[in-house]
Amino acid sequence: MEKSDFYGRLVLMSRAEKNTTFKLRKMPTMLVSEKRVRCLRCNTWLVKAQVALPHEEFYCPACIQLGRVTTLDNFFTLVEPNHFKKLDHYLTWQGQLTTSQKRCSKEVIHSFQQGRDHLLWAVTGAGKTEMLFPGINEALKDGKRVCLASPRVDVCLELFPRLQAAFQHVEITLLHGRQTEPYRYTQLTIATTHQLLRFYHAFDVLIIDEVDAFPYAQNKQLLFATAQAKKTTGSCLFLTATPGDELLKKVHQKQLQVSYLPRRFHGFPLPEIQTKLALNWYGKIQNKKLPSAVKQFLKQCEESKRQFLLFVPHISHLEFVQKAVNQAFPKLYVTTVFSADDQRLEKVQLMRDHEVNGLITTTILERGVTFPEIDVCVLGADDDTFSSAALVQIAGRVGRSPKRPTGNVLFICAGLSRSVKKAIQQIKFVNHKAKEEENGLSAVSSPNT
């Protein structure tokens, strides 16, 4: 292995390994206490009896997907030296930012320079990625090591070509679970948040996209990974359309700087959520009948020839709903998409090509995918599977195109749950912020959610 492979990384090697050419820093892999052991890569506490190997050795099943951490091994690392070749120009992107994007990117640059954490609250479809370019550019110029991480592989795969196009002369490493190329030491890295577990005090600037997305939110392992991958002097930038309570709390306590990007790139407000009550929607669907609100929604779509997404809480509901829709609207061509679907990408492509009128899906399509002019309906929006973040994201699928910046967002539920209420409130709040910004008011308060 080369020396640079160890810069700011945790490399697992057998503890018997004798390294010859250069000196490495050796660190233990696990902390063994009386009854429990702690994995020093993912910070999980484990009960000794459950993770014991023969001969008083232990391993960590929690992060085993990244290669097994055992007491048979040691971590080897070298301090991140920021050995990067200086370039004349980093940013080759020629586009223009809107005024509010510019304002946000200035605030972000300021936080990077101060080495502080920052939250960027940008609505779905605000042009977050472009807005990052100046910030990344400044950091690269200063010789800083930068990482852009997202909980979702699809997002990383989509970001990579966009960043490569914007920084044509900068080498970028893309890291994710299915990656076959070996690791390279580069100034700019794009990675899934899981891959951050392999780093140790590596990045001066760590940008986390979609902080509220599964599996990052609520995953202590990944939160630990973020803290550990960042240099102690580094700064972290969280991007989200739907900040969770923890982040908002930090904002309230002034531990976290915050910038708002409440306007979509086309300048129109987010479509607001309409709710309809349907008490026994599940029972109806099992009898292959649609609640009247859904019928009305689909009828509108059919008449105006708009495409739609119909969300259901569970994979098991997909079949019933599809049957019910087929029976009520034989002319509409619909198909189902779910996480374990082998043809997921093909079906999404069918939708893009206007081969189907609509998709019936679970939360898997809540973010990342963009169809220009669609309407959205959520069946059973009060179900536990839909968090308020998911609901805001789902509502954000609508009105993405400047050609049709509005659209219908219909939630059908048996009662208003807390997350539905919160989602409605959050959308109202950002639309309000957008108006405030327009009127030049800067007095900013966070929502009472």
Next chain:
Amino acid sequence: MDCLLCHRQIRESWPLGFLMLPQKKRVTTTCSDCLVAFHKIDREMSCEGCGRQQNSRKLCQDCLKWQAKTTYDFSNRALFQYDEAMKTYMHDYKFQGNYQLRHVFDVTFSHFIGMQTEVDFLVALPIDRQTWQTRGFNQVTGLLTELSTTDLLVMDRQKKEKRQSQKKRRERLKTSNHFQIDVECPEQIKNKSILLLDDVYTTGRTLRHAAETLYAAGCRKVDSVTLCR
């Protein structure tokens, strides 16, 4: 308890009789949705020589070849088919090294071994020193509960040589014998019957090497049981 394979919670029923007459309840480690992916081998429909699933009790092609090549008596029985689900499981258990996963099959496998005809010694196939250093456990003994095995064999492989699982079929069959007898008094295994235990029977090369070594040391009868074939 969460399922070891899919990590979802297992919903268990607690029958009334159980509450009234407390007894030791077996801990369920794997949910039924995951378990249906594995297929047991039907004894009546398996090869007499290696235990693979087929249409009759006749010897399969591979076993006929073995019969022509070898002079000693040896047969294997297996519990599960080595299909996609089992391959994934073996990958996670053995090669990724998730030792917890032994609990998916340990009770079933040990019960299966217990049902075989009585033998003098149960011998789990050993692993070499290097594997002890990297994997840290013997995948066969991991799958056994409350069965006492005897370590009659040791395995000694040259450092550079590939593992059986990394080789092609033809290479595997050419492998030389790495097993040696490791007993203080060779008399104690003379004329004894032995049941070898292993995780997978693929070509049969490894198990037959072990059997040859034991026959050479004077054992009367050597057979084997594997988790899958």
